[in-house]
Amino acid sequence: MGTFFKKTDAALQRLLRVVVLFFFFALALLLAYNVVLRLTNDLVTFLSERGFNEAAGAVRGLLPVTSMHWFDEIVELCFAALIFYGAASLWASGGHFSVGDWISPRLPYKRLKNVYRLLVDLLSLAFLWVFFFYSLRLTLRATELTTVFQIHKSVLYSCMPVSSFIMLLYSLRDVWNDGKRLFFSNNSESSS
Numbered sequence: 124m125g126t127f128f129k130k131t132d133a134a135l136q137r138l139l140r141v142v143v144l145f146f147f148f149a150l151a152l153l154l155a156y157n158v159v160l161r162l163t164n165d166l167v168t169f170l171s172e173r174g175f176n177e178a179a180g181a182v183r184g185l186l187p188v189t190s191m192h193w194f195d196e197i198v199e200l201c202f203a204a205l206i207f208y209g210a211a212s213l214w215a216s217g218g219h220f221s222v223g224d225w226i227s228p229r230l231p232y233k234r235l236k237n238v239y240r241l242l243v244d245l246l247s248l249a250f251l252w253v254f255f256f257y258s259l260r261l262t263l264r265a266t267e268l269t270t271v272f273q274i275h276k277s278v279l280y281s282c283m284p285v286s287s288f289i290m291l292l293y294s295l296r297d298v299w300n301d302g303k304r305l306f307f308s309n310n311s312e313s314s315s
Contacts, residue, residue: 132215135289139212146205153198157191193271200274204282211286215293237305244301248294255291258283 163182170179213219230236262284265276 136215143209146201150201196269200279207282207286211289214290241301244298251291255287
């Protein structure tokens, strides 16, 4: 059963990284497109104001100036997903900065370190449960639609309960492992 969980863990972490990279590149492309569009629009305006209407028309022909009135909706979706799935990816791999990284080495006894780690895990678990509960509630109760694409806001909000659920599962794993380490391992009271 241990190999099943290891394979599932590796697959989930790989999936989270792919999702985060997808949203990162989507944001990068949107930003690049927005910059090119604004520069093109500014160039067309500059040429038109100076009487170079034919040159402005040629620029419009090469690079069509279109409106990106939908830009904010897609950026909001991508940015929220990038942040929350990125947090879940870091949580799963243990890549988050932790105050425990600073405090734990300063504790004099191994058992005290284990108690401290378990306490941090339990506080994290409590926070993630509250976050999951309220983000799921928000997602399920959302009835609004986005202005341009008419996407349900629940689609935008769904990254919060999904990512918090993933982090909740990994927190349960951490509580289990640190609890086993505290209660079932040979803890000597010597400094380590």
